[in-house]
Amino acid sequence: MDRTEPTSNRPASGWTRPKRFDRNLIVIGAGSAGLVSAYIAAAAKAKVTLVEANKMGGDCLNFGCVPSKALIKSAKVAHQMRHADHYGLEPVEPRVPFSAVMERIHKVIAEIEPHDSVERYTGLGVEVLQGYAKLIDPWTVEIALNDGGTQRLTTRAIIIATGAQPFVPPIPGLAEIGFLTSDNMWERLRDRPAVPQRLVVLGGGPIGCELAQSFARLGSEVTQIEMAPRLMMREDEDAAQFVEASIREDGVNVLTRHKAVACGTEGGEKWIEVEHDGSKRRIGFDEIIVAVGRAPRLKGFGLEELGIKVDRVVETNEYLQTLHPHILAAGDVAGPYQFTHVAGHQAWFAAINALFGDLKRFKADYSVIPWATFTDPEVARVGLSEAEAKEKNIRYEVTRFGIDDLDRAIADGSARGFVKVLTVPGKDKILGATIVGEHAGDLLAEFVFAMKHGHGLGKILGTIHIYPTLAEANKMVAGQWRRTHINSFLLSLLQRFQTWRRG
Ligand SMILES: Cc1cc2nc3c(=O)[nH]c(=O)nc-3n(C[C@H](O)[C@H](O)[C@H](O)COP(=O)(O)OP(=O)(O)OC[C@H]3O[C@@H](n4cnc5c(N)ncnc54)[C@H](O)[C@@H]3O)c2cc1C
Numbered sequence: 481m482d483r484t485e486p487t488s489n490r491p492a493s494g495w496t497r498p499k500r501f502d503r504n505l506i507v508i509g510a511g512s513a514g515l516v517s518a519y520i521a522a523a524a525k526a527k528v529t530l531v532e533a534n535k536m537g538g539d540c541l542n543f544g545c546v547p548s549k550a551l552i553k554s555a556k557v558a559h560q561m562r563h564a565d566h567y568g569l570e571p572v573e574p575r576v577p578f579s580a581v582m583e584r585i586h587k588v589i590a591e592i593e594p595h596d597s598v599e600r601y602t603g604l605g606v607e608v609l610q611g612y613a614k615l616i617d618p619w620t621v622e623i624a625l626n627d628g629g630t631q632r633l634t635t636r637a638i639i640i641a642t643g644a645q646p647f648v649p650p651i652p653g654l655a656e657i658g659f660l661t662s663d664n665m666w667e668r669l670r671d672r673p674a675v676p677q678r679l680v681v682l683g684g685g686p687i688g689c690e691l692a693q694s695f696a697r698l699g700s701e702v703t704q705i706e707m708a709p710r711l712m713m714r715e716d717e718d719a720a721q722f723v724e725a726s727i728r729e730d731g732v733n734v735l736t737r738h739k740a741v742a743c744g745t746e747g748g749e750k751w752i753e754v755e756h757d758g759s760k761r762r763i764g765f766d767e768i769i770v771a772v773g774r775a776p777r778l779k780g781f782g783l784e785e786l787g788i789k790v791d792r793v794v795e796t797n798e799y800l801q802t803l804h805p806h807i808l809a810a811g812d813v814a815g816p817y818q819f820t821h822v823a824g825h826q827a828w829f830a831a832i833n834a835l836f837g838d839l840k841r842f843k844a845d846y847s848v849i850p851w852a853t854f855t856d857p858e859v860a861r862v863g864l865s866e867a868e869a870k871e872k873n874i875r876y877e878v879t880r881f882g883i884d885d886l887d888r889a890i891a892d893g894s895a896r897g898f899v900k901v902l903t904v905p906g907k908d909k910i911l912g913a914t915i916v917g918e919h920a921g922d923l924l925a926e927f928v929f930a931m932k933h934g935h936g937l938g939k940i941l942g943t944i945h946i947y948p949t950l951a952e953a954n955k956m957v958a959g960q961w962r963r964t965h966i967n968s969f970l971l972s973l974l975q976r977f978q979t980w981r982r983g
């Protein structure tokens with residue numbers, strides 16, 4: 481919380497600030513960041529307009545989290561059918577009518593759609609306009625309405641929540657051969673009776689890994705190309721190794737240290753050329769999914785013209801304000817993270833600072849940010865990884881519990897992975913936690929809560945966990961920490977006391 485006077489909250493210079501405004505707030509983009517911003521503004525009785533050019537719900541609902549998680553589930557069921565013998569059942573090779581898998585994905589989207597719909601938000605008191613918004617001056621937004629016509633509105637504050645889109649690398653020939661991204665694949669593959677037979681997945685980040693594994697499990701021959709030394713470079717090596725091993729087991733041909741350098745066709749067959757250790761080779765394929773990062777949507781709607789820096793993300797201060805303090809940004813377009821829950825988290829700060837920033841401002845709090853990659857096994861993290869602690873020269877201790885030792889995981893046939901906790905040396909204060917395993921994203925919540933509220937491993941150890949659950953892994957790792965931090969002097973006193981009591 482900032483208790484100082486918000487001296488930077490001055491009207492922008494060079495333009496004339498209107499004396500009256502049509503709206504308290506205009507939010508551009510109805511993805512996670514925009515929806516939450518508009519919701520909060522309406523709850524605070526502001527007159528708020530939410531503008532969306534494409535689909536309500538943005539990337540998460542339509543092209544991102546929701547369809548990818550629905551695909552992952554179908555792929556997991558196929559995997560379990562194939563490996564049913566692990567559970568004493570006869571394994572079967574699943575028949576995959578791919579169009580039915582895709583239809584289910586679209587049904588899932590449709591089922592969640594009402595949560596983000598125009599009707600719901602209108603009911604909450606938000607005016608929703610479907611069209612493309614452009615800033616004309618720091619207080620005026622022009623909307624080119626999807627059903628024709630334009631509307632100009634003045635507003636006291638604006639939140640830019642325009643999100644990000646797949647980055648397409650400048651690989652010669654890529655545009656000509658045609659490629660899939662998370663933006664277009666859900667429609668383009670919709671009516672396919674069968675999975676693409678030979679699929680290249682370009683990129684070894686979360687999108688690449690989740691998709692490569694899923695398509696392999698559904699029957700594609702997948703080659704995953706990553707130029708870095710390993711997959712999931714953001715996670716510690718021990719965590720990424722589990723995922724890479726599992727993806728390989730699923731049949732993905734994982735090519736790390738391979739850089740994609742060109743694409744083309746020969747005799748009607750598509751190929752991609754990769755460079756590895758100075759030599760090049762070509763890999764043939766039917767479809768390619770490009771998943772090499774997501775670039776914020778920054779240009780073409782007036783930010784540059786207002787002098788707002790848009791090099792990588794919309795440049796904002798700790799209050800999510802741009803150089804015009806009443807124009808703020810939240811979500812993927814603001815960075816530094818690209819997650820739905822972070823977009824929602826930032827939206828609270830952006831909305832409150834947009835509406836009340838001239839009275840009191842709040843710094844966006846990034847102290848405890850969790851995330852998960854929904855591969856099998858999942859990888860979930862909050863706080864520091866070991867690599868980050870080393871890079872930042874932060875002293876730490878590591879406590880690790882192998883999930884292969886956990887009763888419930890053994891019973892479930894999912895006994896692989898670990899819980900790794902970084903603590904302050906000699907103390908139970910948690911600096912970070914990484915979980916690799918089944919439902920890691922859900923299990924992590926206990927560490928997120930503990931870190932957020934300043935609870936240490938001692939508090940987790942002192943909490944009853946239901947037997948037999950996967951959540952017991954959290955208590956086990958806390959127990960492990962305790963065993964290595966027992967006061968040896970006290971122990972020897974105790975021993976002498978017990979000896980004395982025996983007479
Ligand atoms: C395949 C995939 C899987 C993912 N999985 C996860 C996951 O499991 N968990 C997770 O936390 N995150 C996940 N993400 C990331 C997550 O989807 C994003 O972080 C999140 O959607 C960001 O929300 P946002 O509101 O910032 O942007 P968006 O959801 O992109 O919304 C921005 C909206 O603004 C609109 N817009 C842009 N410009 C204008 C304009 N000028 N006028 C009007 N409207 C405009 C766009 O049409 C868009 O709808 C995934 C992403 C992908 C691609």
Ligand SMILES: NC(=O)c1ccc[n+]([C@@H]2O[C@H](COP(=O)([O-])OP(=O)(O)OC[C@H]3O[C@@H](n4cnc5c(N)ncnc54)[C@H](O)[C@@H]3O)[C@@H](O)[C@H]2O)c1
Nearest residue numbers: 683684685686687688706707739740771772773818852853
């Ligand atoms: N479960 C989740 O929460 C989830 C899931 C998917 C996406 N997301 C979000 O979306 C963001 C984007 O994900 P992403 O996987 O597209 O990007 P990313 O930046 O995380 O990974 C892209 C990878 O592609 C590699 N690469 C780049 N150019 C290459 C080339 N020419 N040849 C070979 N490899 C190349 C990079 O080295 C990198 O490892 C993530 O950072 C995350 O925030 C989250």
